[in-house]
């Protein structure tokens with residue numbers, strides 16, 4: 001099976017982002033990809049809640065979701081829409097940061113709301129408060145599909161290894177981590193965290209990412225790290241998207257999952273111990 005990780009430089013204009021995504025998904029399918037993945041907040045990178053209120057939709061009427069479902073069906077591919085920023089019915093007006101797995105028939109077979117919110121002061125000048133705009137999910141999601149068990153996570157979730165272990169022990173062979181990583185923490189941690197989760201779980205880890213400067217030069221500008229990464233079950237880096245928007249490809253062979261877990265059976269261990 002051939003997977004394609006799409007790297008985007010999404011703006012705060014969902015129509016523009018959908019057009020770019022359509023063209024890269026078509027290119028990936030044309031190159032023979034069976035499973036195509038897009039990054040976190042494919043439809044809109046913005047930290048401006050007024051702007052988000054104007055351009056975002058609820059799941060039921062979201063044009064990015066409908067457009068990509070139709071494209072997955074037309075091309076007959078599996079599609080992970082890394083995430084979409086969507087309106088919710090919440091009284092506090094917070095959005096959902098929701099990942100979708102779409103089948104080659106264009107059906108949504110799984111949806112996952114990002115659990116861990118990035119509320120972090122990265123440096124003296126750079127602070128993120130994701131939970132101010134987004135409502136966290138409360139349920140982990142494993143999709144059992146003909147292309148394998150797919151454990152769905154998003155971005156900052158990567159720092160919570162128990163989530164990944166639980167997904168793998170429940171049957172995940174592929175873990176998806178669509179992201180919009182900060183440049184500072186990306187340079188320091190991104191590759192190490194993704195490789196560690198792959199090694200610990202004996203899973204493929206597929207992490208399509210946002211990259212570059214988002215938005216005009218203004219107070220609301222954001223920057224992301226890029227380097228969409230595909231990691232094998234032995235921890236080897238199979239593809240790296242660099243810093244430009246585009247596509248990287250990776251061949252997946254689920255017998256490699258079995259092999260890695262036979263060599264290091266740590267995922268099966270349930271050793272109990274005393275202590276703090």
Ligand SMILES: O=C(O)CNC(=O)[C@H](CS)NC(=O)CCC(=O)C(=O)O
Nearest residue numbers: 046118128130155156180181182185
């Ligand atoms: O706000 C949006 O548009 C969508 N959400 C994100 O981009 C989120 C919250 S700001 N980013 C992360 O979780 C980065 C995590 C990270 O960089 C780390 O763990 O070091």
